[in-house]
Amino acid sequence: xxxxxxxxxxxxxxxxxxxxxxxxxxxxxxxxxxxxxxxxxxxxxxxxxxxxxxxxxxxxxxxxxxxxxxxxxxxxxxxxxxxxxxxxxxxxxxxxxxxxxxxxxxxxxxxxxxxxxxxxxxxxx
Numbered sequence: 560x561x562x563x564x565x566x567x568x569x570x571x572x573x574x575x576x577x578x579x580x581x582x583x584x585x586x587x588x589x590x591x592x593x594x595x596x597x598x599x600x601x602x603x604x605x606x607x608x609x610x611x612x613x614x615x616x617x618x619x620x621x622x623x624x625x626x627x628x629x630x631x632x633x634x635x636x637x638x639x640x641x642x643x644x645x646x647x648x649x650x651x652x653x654x655x656x657x658x659x660x661x662x663x664x665x666x667x668x669x670x671x672x673x674x675x676x677x678x679x680x681x682x683x684x
Contacts, residue, residue: 567678572645573684575645579680580638581593581655582637594665653677
């Protein structure tokens with residue numbers, strides 16, 4: 560089992576920046592990659608970004624490319640999502656997730672085995 564705890568969400572004005580973090584604990588040796596997803600009311604959870612543990616390869620949704628950056632801290636088993644130039648439409652609950660060995664479907668929720676509880680990010684106009 561891997562436990563995930565997100566932190567750092569909150570309220571920010573459009574055009575501003577925010578960084579959310581996700582700390583992994585437990586059986587972290589099974590982590591192959593970690594990702595961020597988000598969900599808004601009435602919509603399915605959508606892919607935001609992911610990073611492969613071994614070589615730091617990253618993937619991004621087109622909607623956030625160039626504005627968001629995913630990174631990791633080896634020593635702390637933590638993944639970050641730096642969000643810049645935030646837009647009102649980025650408002651969502653953000654979830655981090657663990658992939659245990661196959662990133663061929665990196666944007667699909669089914670590719671991830673463990674999930675955090677989610678953290679609210681609100682962007683005001």
